[in-house]
């Protein structure tokens with residue numbers, strides 16, 4: 001079991017998710033389609049989770065080092081969040097978007113595979129590695145989901161429709177996502193102290209993580225003070241997600257980041 | 267708002283907050299250029315005194331200024347947004363412009379953390395956050411617990427790390443096998459006696475296995491699609507891409523000998539393997555090995571501009587066996603490796619590096635000595651932030667119940 005078997009698992013996963021998305025068009029709270037949709041979502045998640053756990057065993061290290069590996073986790077957590085939101089708040093459209101986004105990540109990994117070697121530099125061999133990365137990926141999934149809510153909200157705003165539902169969903173996702181983001185930042189600091197001797201060195205990756213964090217901080221406080229400034233808040237959310245993407249993927253391109261200890265291999 | 271409010275008439279709002287941020291920015295740059303100096307970095311005991319004075323000023327402002335419009339503005343969300351944006355903008359500059367700790371004061375943008383700009387943004391944010399925290403602390407209410415964990419926690423982290431920065435010492439020490447070293451160097455390369463001596467008793471590296479990879483001679487890169495094969499003594503046949511590869515001979519440590527390689531365990535050795543690759547009945551064979559100073563690298567050329575290469579082994583872990591003496595008479599004998607520092611008399615010791623050229627035969631080990639008396643303060647704040655983030659999870663669901 002290795003990346004060689006990824007195509008099989010991803011086709012199974014994508015199959016389930018595409019079927020789930022199709023059933024969503026017939027979705028009705030009480031119809032048999034709702035159970036079917038949920039079952040299909042879960043089957044896809046289980047298939048991808050199985051692959052991820054086997055990969056972990058085979059690589060003899062947590063599969064969290066390269067960008068492709070973090071995409072794998074994103075593809076795993078996004079549908080989980082969609083599923084929870086579906087069950088809790090019955091937002092079918094939202095679960096659909098989550099599946100779509102996750103599928104895109106699976107497709108990227110199919111089309112652009114990387115070398116997945118098992119070497120893990122000593123600095124990464126730490127008890128903080130797994131909690132730090134998992135917490136970040138959960139947070140990124142939640143915040144990505146809040147961005148979906150924001151984009152739909154903005155679309156509704158410019159169509160002169162009510163945005164209240166979407167901004168409330170975004171709020172919920174941001175609060176939880178921001179909690180995880182804080183944990184990620186803090187775990188990173190504790191780990192850095194243990195590995196490099198200082199908890200904060202303004203390494204470019206750290207700096208961008210902080211800017212992302214500040215962006216959501218601004219969103220939360222503006223929501224608190226000016227709840228009627230909806231479109232502005234939604235724009236802040238969308239823009240901050242750009243910063244988040246910069247932090248996640250854009251690092252390899254930045255002149256300031258050439259010496260970063262965090263630039264992912266691959 | 268019914269009537270448009272005039273700028274600078276109370277109550278102040280967002281516009282004033284950003285303008286004040288801008289004014290601070292201009293002032294900071296002016297100070298830095300005219301005095302050609304960095305922002306102050308006080309150390310013990312001045313930093314503690316200044317911190318206490320700062321807290322007292324905040325408390326006095328809070329007690330006597332609660333009804334003053336200016337102080338009310340300082341405890342408001344608009345001031346928060348102004349301060350956070352100012353700090354965020356400065357972080358953004360650090361994220362875009364490479365930073366050099368050696369840059370002089372006139373080169374603000376390349377050395378932001380030591381600049382007055384950074385200093386002013388910290389003062390702005392600490393003032394606002396401090397007053398906000400006081401506002402919710404008095405009168406004390408249990409339901410503000412989560413709020414305090416986040417706000418007071420962050421204030422403690424920011425205050426502890428910035429006021430404590432002047433007391434932090436980070437030194438580098440080069441230790442030699444069998445010798446005891448008591449001199450370390452600070453970041454300007456000046457020798458310092460930290461009161462700690464380190465005797466390097468042994469140095470040891472474990473390596474990952476070397477890996478066979480397919481290399482594209484046109485792009486000069488390993489082919490990313492193809493999974494590398496890790497060479498071990500027991501496994502001798504692999505599928506790499508479209509090729510069936512047999513490993514006829516493999517030495518984790520070898521020396522060039524005549525046309526081939528012989529096992530040799532000592533300085534200057536490299537991994538080497540004799541491989542036969544086969545595809546569609548065609549065979550490609552030869553030695554593969556990475557190069558080093560004395561030995562030429564060998565590759566086996568395949569079809570289509572591809573080649574088989576042997577990547578040198580990557581270090582898995584490196585360990586220094588050390589005996590550490592402190593001036594207070596404490597002696598510790600232990601092993602030191604990345605991610606597991608040693609603690610002795612207020613100092614943390616970190617394994618940093620070794621003589622890369624010599625690899626596992628390195629007779630030097632580079633150690634960082636780190637002293638940060640304010641660490642417990644910062645950790646207290648971090649601990650509060652962790653509790654605070656758990657409150658945020660519940661806050662999310664609380665709103666949900668009220669509104670949906």
Ligand code: HEM
Nearest residue numbers: 221224341342343346349391394395398402413416417420
């Ligand atoms: C860990 C970082 C932070 C988190 C998680 C956070 C979270 C929050 C939350 C959830 C509220 C709403 C309180 C409630 O309704 O119970 C709030 C209010 C507020 N926050 Fe923050 N905040 C953070 C940092 C800051 C910073 C850095 C500042 C200022 C520089 C600030 C200033 C304020 C102010 C002024 C309020 C309004 C308080 C009030 O109306 O009584 N916060 N914050």
